Structure formats: structure tokens, C-alpha cells
Amino acid sequence: MSKLTHIDDQGRARMVDVSDKPATTREAVAGGFVRMSAETLALAVSGSGRKGDVRAVAELAGVMAAKKTSDLIPLCHPLALSKVEVSVEPAEGGLSVSARVKTTGPTGVEMEALTAASIACLTIYDMIKAAERGVRIEGIHLTEKIGGKSGHYRA
Secondary structure (H helix, E strand, O other): OOOOOOEOOOOOEOOOOOOOOOOEEEEEEEEEEEEOOHHHHHHHHHOOEOOEOHHHHHHHHHHHHHHOHHHHOOOOOOOOEEEEEEEEEEEOOEEEEEEEEEEEEOOOOHHHHHHHHHHHHHHHHHHHOOOOOOOEEEEEEEEEEEOOOOOOEEO
16 A cells, blocks of 8 residues: 655655655646536627636636645645646536646646646636526546656546
8 A cells, every 4th residue: 555645654744855856847637527507508608708708717717726736735835837728618518627737847736737627617616606506516637647756647
């Protein structure tokens, strides 16, 4: 069984020491889905909502969230991100969110990608909740990780 890296031998939470790890290119992709009715989806993609363009605002919120991940998740390292790309696209039954984050450093960007996808989904919910309270956020997950000691992972 593998050991949890954020827990020390005494069971206390700790930030992992990455000072001896080499800086390598690392990339992660995460996704999520916001399920809604066809009527709400049409409103969301129209770009004419009362709060603005749902997709554009959610994409920007995701980028901003990735940059703030270490402020939100207590044991995450602050990272210099070289790329954050968030995409919100219409799909059957709702809006599909994808977040791609890249850096060169001693630790990965999975948490930044997951945070970006999560906040983009929450932003969509916030912007359309007046039209439909039953909207559901589903399936936030890591879809791909590239680089680092553990190598390439694809869900």
C-alpha cells in the first residue's frame, strides 16, 4: 500500500518537500459537466444572459481559479503556471468543461486543473441558477497527467 505524501510519521499534515526534485514539464487536464435542461442550455449558449456570456465568464473564472489554487488548497505549492486553458462547450444535456494547465517545475499541476474545472462549473451554476434550480454539477475528474516521476496517466 502506498503512503499518503501529505501526512508525516506522526500523522500530521505537511507540505511535501519538493526542493530536491528536478524541474520538468508537467501538464494536467481535468473535466466536469453541468447538466441542465435543453431550454437552459439554449439560454446559456446564447451569450445574452443577464449576467453576461456564461461560457466566457466560466472560462475566465477557471483560469483565475487555477492561479489561486495554493490559496484554496492548504498543502498545495504555489506554482508559476505557463499555460491555463479552460474550455466550456455545449454537449448533450448540458455544458462540458475542460481545463488544461501546464508548468515547468518540481511538482505537478493536477490540483490546478481540477480547481479550474470545478470553479468553471460553479460559475456556470451561478450564472444560470435563476433559470433552473435543478442544474447538477457532475463528474469532476482528472482526465490526463503528463510528466513527473509517475509518468503519463490517462483516465
